[in-house]
Amino acid sequence: MAEPMGFFTDTSVCIGCKACEVACKAWNQLPARNGGKVQLSGISYDNTVELNGIQWRHVKFIEDFTPDRSTERWLMMSDVCKHCVQAACLEVCPTGAIIRTEFDTVVIQQNVCNGCRSCIAACPFGVIEINPETNTAMKCTLCYDRLQAGMVPACAQACPTQSIQFGPISELRQRAQQRLEQLHAAGVMQARLYGHDESILGGLNAFYLLLDEPGKYGLPANPQLPSRNLAPSAALSAAGAVALGLLGLVGLRKQRMDRLAAEERGQGEGSHAG
């Protein structure tokens, strides 16, 4: 396997320009919602509102003001699939459509996905949705096709302030640590990293520098794999028992799919976008 690659998103320099959203849609040829004819959301400057099957990058805008404006902050964050090291979507996918690539990223193979939605329920970050044009589950591929050609993902390439940084995870972690120390030294004590180490789902290959608690950004403080969520309730219900059985199968399946995926890559396949 090549070195694990991913994103470090430094929200302290995000200016909410949405270049990442547009670059993503342009490269991956994703449609605008309703041809672009949509209504104002009323949520600050956010009108795409969520990550979904046609929205693989999404910039969040959080207006954090007290009535007297003694606190005044406008937090911005470009959200994306976290490409978890322990990826729930990959674990639950019954068809093996979701694979781990040689870059340690998580990709849904569109020619294998049958649109069963298991991954949608499993993702603790609400990243995946059905693309209504293809009826398959879609999310960020970390520009797998560009990576295979030695290129930087479209969003990172377009980001004007280097809020979205792409590179080998080990290097990004170092950079993130330095930036964190710099911010702490400058008195920005609320700054913190999210997903940079194994504590969250074995590590997020798209990790963040945040300026407040994860909850402020709508991120779960301690996301869990569905297997852990399901375990207690499963013991109490027949449905749970079925689910447990399925999970067992999935576990076996995963090993096989990993092997298959590796063989496929050997044949130079695996790219879906273009």
Next chain:
Amino acid sequence: MAENHPVAYRYVAEAKRRGSKLISIDPRYTRSSAMADLYVPLRSGTDIAFLGGLIRYMIENEKYFKDYVVNYTNAATIIRDDFQDTEDLEGVFSGLKEAPQGTFQKYVYDNATWQYKRTAAWDAAKAREEAMKAATFAEMIQKMVPPPAEKDPTLQHPRTVFQIVRRHFSRYTPEMVEQICGTPKELFLRVAEMLAENSGPEKTMTFVYAMGWTQHTYGVQNIGAAALLQLLLGNMGRPGGGILALRGHATIQGSTDIPTLHHSIQGYMAHPDARRKHDTLRDYILTETRPTSYWANLPKFMVSYLKSMYGDAAKPENDFGYDWHPKIAGDYSFMASFHAMALGEIKGAFFFGQNPATSIHASLIRRALANLDWMVVKDNFEIETAAFWYKSPEVQSGELKPEQIKTEVFLFPSAQVAEIEGTFTNTARLIQFHEKAADPPGDCRSDAWFTHQLALRLKKLYADSTLPRDEGFKNLTWDYDYAPGTYPTNTRIQGEPDVMKIWREVNGFKTETGELLKGFGELKDDGSTTCASWIYCGAYPEEGRFLPANHTPDPDDKPGTHLGWGFAWPANRRILYNRASADPNGNPWSERKKLIWWDAGQKKWVGYDVPDFPATKAPDTPAKPGATGLDAHDGKSPFIMIADGKGWLFVPVGLQDGPLPTHYEPMESPVPNLLYPKWQNNPIAKVYEHERNQLATIGDPQFPIVLTTYRLTEHHLAGGMSRWLPWLAELQPELFVEISPELAAEKGIKNLDMVRITSKRGTIVAKALVTPRLRPLTVAGKTVHQIGMPWHWGFMGISVGDVVNDLGAWVADPNVQIHEMKALLVNVEKAQ
């Protein structure tokens, strides 16, 4: 800056990473504010009060950079005894007089009393008479050199510029700033301290501005106030200093260099003007040349320009064709032109990438368009201007009837920037070449193609004319077709002009041999050189070497001037007036801020940038009395384009509305002028009178709210490049009005309610975006609410909405005729 220049904001982000401090001063908390160390609210339109407060703070607390101020500015110069300041005349300067007819003004200024006090008597009219008899241009200009000005380097003389400036701003106290701007005093003082701490020999500070400063009836004076402050703090001509203008869109700098402006020709020369003493070429040169600055070379620039216009037909005996050159005879600015159109005085119009049907006081503009016989719209899509006759609100309401509009509309589809090769000039005067990525689709063509083909056809039509008035057009050189056999083969588009041929003319060449010029130092005033734009001369110094196409950055960002990247006019200098980066003796002010310096061993200026100073002129060179050009300056005068080589704190010539910035209220304001109660507005602001162009009164109870307008990152100007694109339309899909929670509560408005916004000139509707990023301010003891609206929308395209500029007024700054869409009075109500 983050909102409208996200790509340039990368440098701000990088500066922040390296520990720079960032202050955002804005009526709204913007995407730029989000990254700032300090956000400072103020009432829209009160920037001179704010900057004036900073100027006073720096002087009274002795925070100004004394060595810089004494040596490099006109602080020590003494002004004429009969000059009277706003302090003497309760808000106006000496020289105010009633305006002549046709200026759209009540008053204008005569600037005679604003001049330097000379060491000897000086009769300019008589000198001019003598000059007209001179044999050569150089002799003419020599006759126009005035005696030196009186000075007091101790700055103590009461009529020195320094003392006049001190008195002028003495009433701009922190308390007054708070009263006028609504900015809490403590916050204002924090700004003042931060600016002072970050200026001086070791540090520099820069101002970045955009339309927030320019779009006012005193827009130019807003920038002037910043310039005055930067000169006091020693932040001009030094790395990290200056005042950075963010442009409205790509290559706006280029479009003023190679101008689409009505009042100037190439390279910032004045447009020949029937209202000025411009009767002959000699008159023009005498009127426009500043004899004791680099502008003493104007005859060379002008004659070379005329050669570029008229080629072989331009000869010494016919004043190089000067009489053929069009002359302006009035205000031909945007609003003045539409005013004339509204009165039925204009028959036809071309709109290239411009959407006036959504521009200032758009409802009146759309009515004016209906008076045209014909118009040509060249754009990406059928924009509002092309569709006004069947789709505008006036047609919907029945006020205009399509069957009664006789305007014939010609809509031409336009090629896009990636479909054209050519150059951009950005705000740093940096010219960069870009290649084309693909052919444009269908019949889309570049503006160059359109202009070229139109000119070729017109030349044919005029070829047989014997009318004297057509002689200029017949003599106009127009040789831009590719040489036979050189037309590009990788395109299906035929008939494009050869961009490099245009560049030959822009850069200039020796008239006889065609050899390209290496710099404007080679220009002559006898017709032996041809050059359209002297400031661009040297960008294309020889065949096969086109510097705007250079893409060699400095390694590891050292030294960071990147002289191998593109070409910055003039002469590839990256920082203008950079002699000021060294002290009077020629040494860097500090190691940290060194840029260029005098190398005594080599006897020349050296460093990281191209010196903006005569290369071998030593710091101890004395000025030559009576000399012209830069010989008139000593070796310690960095501002080489200015008559005395000094940065002007006090501006004796060049500004219409006073030698010093003075706070006036916007034409529509909720409060009286607290600093000068007798003069509410800029006394010489322009108002284009029309029955539909009415203004609200001071504190008008019908229109109590201040509206400011702006753009969003997600859209581009009037929307021609964004509202038709699904990926951009979905990001900001509808027009909205930003309202503070306080005002929303007062008016019973909830987030996403439809609200009606009414000015004295019109009413529009929009969805409410209730946000704490806007806030009420306490101004002159009362609560003033401000609301904000982006103005991108119109009635065509994917994303449609009311035209915000329908609310605007035809009022203008007297220097550059810019409008005042940054501060209007309106009312807001829930729509249902």
